[in-house]
Amino acid sequence: MPISSSLSARLGAGGAVPSPAPAPTRWSPYARPSESRRGGGGGGCTKVCRPPLRLEPATARLLGAAQKAAASRSSCGKEATASDVAAPTLRRRGEQKSNPKPAETNEVLPVEESRGTGGFSFLCTLAGHTETISGISMPMGSDKLYSGSADGSVRVWDSNSGKCVDVIKMGGKIGCMITHDTWVFVGIPKSVEAWNTRTGMKLSLRGPSGLVCSMTIKDEMLFAGTADGRIMAWKFPAEENDSEPVSILIGHERHVISLSASATRLYSGSLDKTIKVWDLKTLQCIETLSEHKSAVTSVLCWDQNLLSCSLDKTVKVWAATESGNHRVIYTHAEEHGLRTLFGMHRVGSTPVLFCSLHNSNRIRLFDLPSFGEMGELSSQKEVKAIELAVVAGGLLFTGDGAGELKVWRWEPATPALAQTPAQQHCASPENSD
Incomplete structure (x- = not known):
């Protein structure tokens, strides 16, 4: 779907985001390179590869500039629900505004204690979306956070102040959103919309007959479920706008x-209860995994293993045989079905696995490979989107079914949880199903 012609100017380059060595790093269903490519065009070009962004303004709009921040500490202990959080709220713990706020203004609370949350402390809620948040993106070299929702909008947040600075209407439900280098990809009905936050370039990738529900990018190929x-595959960067897929993977x-x-x-x-394994060279299905008894809701590559979760209330760890x-x-096993998996590396310690529960407001945190319990994060409703900003302070973002975008801070000083002796090492042969 075309986006407003003012998008190029509004996206801008943004300030560079520092990435100090101690910060945690992400591992998730799509890989983010450790550093930007030369030229910033997302395709290794040393100069601009396409003409400047020229879009049709009649089919979409950008709604207004940032609202005036007027949030202050609540006297009744409710969570923050403001889309316009003052900059100190995100930058310094415990700092509060002393000025009273109007009764109708949403409230911002101080940072919650990290006990029971696996080393994360709650900062604030960014309000504005009215339906499920289906993707969160923080491109490299940008000081903007992007959130996509089933309400058909992408909201652009200033990561320093927490203010919503733009709302981009996509013209249809957003099924998913991912980041690769400086690019943001948005899956909507019948297309993937992509724009480069550094250069302002924009692409529309055509081919899907329905909603794009999932995406990943690997070896200059963009895949969309x-x-x-079906799974659509485009060569990326595409040579032209409105590009058709180079291959269609059929099987689910x-x-x-x-x-x-x-x-x-x-x-x-897939919702058909299976996981399919495709060879990236031939793009042929080479294996179908059918151990789950209900819809497979998330798959995640970790080290040499594959993790999967399902509405059958299990997380499974898979390994390749000889x-x-x-x-x-x-x-x-969990007491609820599971919706989303996300992973985070901790410097000098074991990884953390996030598991959001289906039809629940909880995200369970586990140490890997022991699956020792580390704590829980909460939301209003089921969480579908989780993203980590690799910056000083380690900000984590979670988006739920109510349209609530929560901001958490990783506290690196929190001692790492030792592996639970009672939990078996997932690579041990006796753990085989």
């Missing part, structure tokens, strides 16, 4: 709602 069970019978890529394989999770096929080596 759709509601009709229902929505492809999660994609993850390893060095040589693409994994797709023959190249996959088998389950560990199953973790």
